[in-house]
Amino acid sequence: MPESPIGVFDSGVGGLTVLKALRELLPGENLIYFGDTARVPYGTKSPSTIIRYSLENARLLESFGVKMVVVACNTSSAHALDILRKEFDFPVVGVVRPGAKLAVALSKSGRIGVIGTEATVSSGAYRKAILSINPFATVFEKACPLFVPLIEEGWIEDEVTEIVAGRYLKELLSVGIDTLVLGCTHYPLIKGILRKVCGEGVRLVDSADAVAREVEGLLPSRSGRTEGKVRILVSDRTERFERIARMIMGDGITIEEVSLEKD
Amino acid sequence: MPESPIGVFDSGVGGLTVLKALRELLPGENLIYFGDTARVPYGTKSPSTIIRYSLENARLLESFGVKMVVVACNTSSAHALDILRKEFDFPVVGVVRPGAKLAVALSKSGRIGVIGTEATVSSGAYRKAILSINPFATVFEKACPLFVPLIEEGWIEDEVTEIVAGRYLKELLSVGIDTLVLGCTHYPLIKGILRKVCGEGVRLVDSADAVAREVEGLLPSRSGRTEGKVRILVSDRTERFERIARMIMGDGITIEEVSLEKD
Numbered sequence: 001m002p003e004s005p006i007g008v009f010d011s012g013v014g015g016l017t018v019l020k021a022l023r024e025l026l027p028g029e030n031l032i033y034f035g036d037t038a039r040v041p042y043g044t045k046s047p048s049t050i051i052r053y054s055l056e057n058a059r060l061l062e063s064f065g066v067k068m069v070v071v072a073c074n075t076s077s078a079h080a081l082d083i084l085r086k087e088f089d090f091p092v093v094g095v096v097r098p099g100a101k102l103a104v105a106l107s108k109s110g111r112i113g114v115i116g117t118e119a120t121v122s123s124g125a126y127r128k129a130i131l132s133i134n135p136f137a138t139v140f141e142k143a144c145p146l147f148v149p150l151i152e153e154g155w156i157e158d159e160v161t162e163i164v165a166g167r168y169l170k171e172l173l174s175v176g177i178d179t180l181v182l183g184c185t186h187y188p189l190i191k192g193i194l195r196k197v198c199g200e201g202v203r204l205v206d207s208a209d210a211v212a213r214e215v216e217g218l219l220p221s222r223s224g225r226t227e228g229k230v231r232i233l234v235s236d237r238t239e240r241f242e243r244i245a246r247m248i249m250g251d252g253i254t255i256e257e258v259s260l261e262k263d
Numbered sequence: 264m265p266e267s268p269i270g271v272f273d274s275g276v277g278g279l280t281v282l283k284a285l286r287e288l289l290p291g292e293n294l295i296y297f298g299d300t301a302r303v304p305y306g307t308k309s310p311s312t313i314i315r316y317s318l319e320n321a322r323l324l325e326s327f328g329v330k331m332v333v334v335a336c337n338t339s340s341a342h343a344l345d346i347l348r349k350e351f352d353f354p355v356v357g358v359v360r361p362g363a364k365l366a367v368a369l370s371k372s373g374r375i376g377v378i379g380t381e382a383t384v385s386s387g388a389y390r391k392a393i394l395s396i397n398p399f400a401t402v403f404e405k406a407c408p409l410f411v412p413l414i415e416e417g418w419i420e421d422e423v424t425e426i427v428a429g430r431y432l433k434e435l436l437s438v439g440i441d442t443l444v445l446g447c448t449h450y451p452l453i454k455g456i457l458r459k460v461c462g463e464g465v466r467l468v469d470s471a472d473a474v475a476r477e478v479e480g481l482l483p484s485r486s487g488r489t490e491g492k493v494r495i496l497v498s499d500r501t502e503r504f505e506r507i508a509r510m511i512m513g514d515g516i517t518i519e520e521v522s523l524e525k526d
Binding site for chain 1: 300301302303307308309312381408409411412413415416422423426427430499500501503
C-alpha cells in the first residue's frame, strides 16, 4: 500500500518554498501540494473569505488521503488554523508558530521584527505567537504588499526591489531589531536583498525551514524508503505559476489542474 | 417605476475609474458597480477562469435588472466579451474597443503603444481591435504587472513607480510611438507619472473616458432626471478596497458586500 502523503496548501506559488524545504529534510515522504491560483492572492482579502478558502483547500487535500496538512500560507495560518484543526482529524501544521519559535530562540535582545502581507500583519498572529513563547519580547510588524508582486515579476536581485525593501524596513531597523521573521512564504526568494538591507546585525528567520523541522518532529521515525513522490496541483494553470514554480523547485516538475467547484 | 441601472463590473477597484467617468458624463443614470474583490486580480489568471468569473459577475448584475453591462476590466473585456454578448440579451460594452478607436483617432504616425496586465497583453485584444480599425497601424504591447500593486499601495506619485514606469516603457518609447493606450482601468491613477515618463510627444488614451462616451452613444436621448443613484457592491469587503475607492470616487460612497456562492 502506498504511504499516505503529506498535504501542503498555499494561495499560490509561494508555499513551494515550504514544499522544497520538506522535500530536502524528508526525502522519503510522499508530498502533495495545492496552490489556489484561481483565487490568489489571499493577503489582501478579508478573514471570512480566507477561512472559507482554507477549508475548501484542506477538504481537497483530504480527498487525496493525506495524513497531515501543512498550511504553507501565512495568511491562512494566521486566520484559519484553529478552525482547520477543529474541522479535520489529521494534524494541521501552520507556518506562524514554527517561525515564531525559531525567532524567539535566535533573538538575543528580544526585539523581533516581522514582515508579511497586509492580512498576516493585521491579524497580529506572529505578535501573539511570539509573546506566548516569550512574554518579554518586543514585536515590530510591517506589511510589505509589494514584495510578492516584485518576486512574481522575477525581480529578485533588482535595484527596484532593494529600494522598496529599504523603504519597508527603515522603521523596523531604526528601532533596533536583532531578528527578522520572513512572515510570507515568498520572501525567502529575496533573502539576498533582505540580508543586504538589514546588515549583519539582524538574523533572518525563514519560516519554510522552521515548518519543515516542525513536521519532522510530528512524524514517527522514518522508514528506509528511497524517494517520495511529489505532486503539484493548482486551481488555475498559468504560465506565471509554472515559471515561478521552476524557479523554486527546478525543472523536473509536472503541474496538474484540479477543480474546486461544487457545481 | 425606477429607471433600470447600468451595470459595471471589474475584478476589483480599478473599474471605479470607469464608474466615475460614467457618473460625470451621464449624471442622470442609475449605476450599479460590482467589484469581484474575493477573486481579484484577474490579470494573472487563465482565459477559462477569467471567462467563468465574468459570466458569474454579469449574472449577478442581471439579477439587479440592469439594462446594459459595462465590462470595466480590460482582462475580462479581452477574453470574455464575445461570450457575454452571446449569453445575455442586454448590450455588453467592453473597454478594449472604445480605447482602440480613440487611439486610432488620435495617432498621427499610426505607431501605437498599449500597456496592460499580463492577461490583457497576451490576449492581443488591443492589437486586434486597433488593426481592425486601421490595418496600417503598428501596435507595440507591453505588460506592466507591477503597476496595479503599486497603485493599490497608494504610491501614485512616487519615485519607485516612476523608476518602474521608466523600465516598462523604455522599449515602447525607443520605437517612437506617438500614442499610448492605458489598457488597464487602474492606470489613469498614475497618468501624471506616465505623462512625465512619456514626454509631450506621446498622447495618452484613458479607456475610462472612451468607454463612457461609447455608453452615451448607446443610450436613447437622456431624460431630464436630476441625479442617478450609485451602488457599489463587492464580493469581499476589505479596508484596502474602501481606501482606494474613496481615493477614486470621493468620500460620499457606501460599499455593500454580496455573495457569488451557489451553495
